Amino acid sequence: MRSLATGIAAAVLIWLMVSVPATASPALLFEPSTGKVLYAEDIDDLWHPASLTKLMTAYLTFEAIKEGKLHLDDKISCSLVATLQPPSKVGVQVGETLKVEQALQAVIIKSANDVTVMLAEAISGSEAAFVERMNATAKRLGMTRTNFVNTNGLPDPGQTRSVA
Numbered sequence: 001m002r003s004l005a006t007g008i009a010a011a012v013l014i015w016l017m018v019s020v021p022a023t024a025s026p027a028l029l030f031e032p033s034t035g036k037v038l039y040a041e042d043i044d045d046l047w048h049p050a051s052l053t054k055l056m057t058a059y060l061t062f063e064a065i066k067e068g069k070l071h072l073d074d075k076i077s078c079s080l081v082a083t084l085q086p087p088s089k090v091g092v093q094v095g096e097t098l099k100v101e102q103a104l105q106a107v108i109i110k111s112a113n114d115v116t117v118m119l120a121e122a123i124s125g126s127e128a129a130f131v132e133r134m135n136a137t138a139k140r141l142g143m144t145r146t147n148f149v150n151t152n153g154l155p156d157p158g159q160t161r162s163v164a
Helices: 002-019 050-066 100-110 113-124 127-140
Strands: 027-030 037-041 075-077 097-099
Touching: 050 100, 050 113, 050 127, 075 100, 075 113, 097 100, 100 113, 113 127
Parallel strands: none
Antiparallel strands: 027 037, 075 097
């Protein structure tokens, strides 16, 4: 009886995978060496860039490390502003510290909103100043229709991105 139930569950799962199309747009696939677009879907649609925001936070942290402004073993402190971020977060208390290496891991693996603010404050003095740097970097990288308003990527009407 158990193998029959398992078989039915597997059949239903396969049917769902085949009959229900994936809806992951927008999408852009291009040849890096030529810039030729191989596939594009909904590239002019604006969307909220949650994970992209965390990647930009990490990218700017790596830039600060490369420039010698920050080191992986430096300790960064947690502010009240950082503790007030909504989940997902590590839960660091005001005044506690993390090494930059731990902070990067928390942002990249756990998507920790409190730690994005800690990194922003360590690099730029405030989240607002860091967001300005995020937007300047986005434009420098050719992300002309991207606008960040926070370091965590949580929905905000002003925080948008299009693929094009």
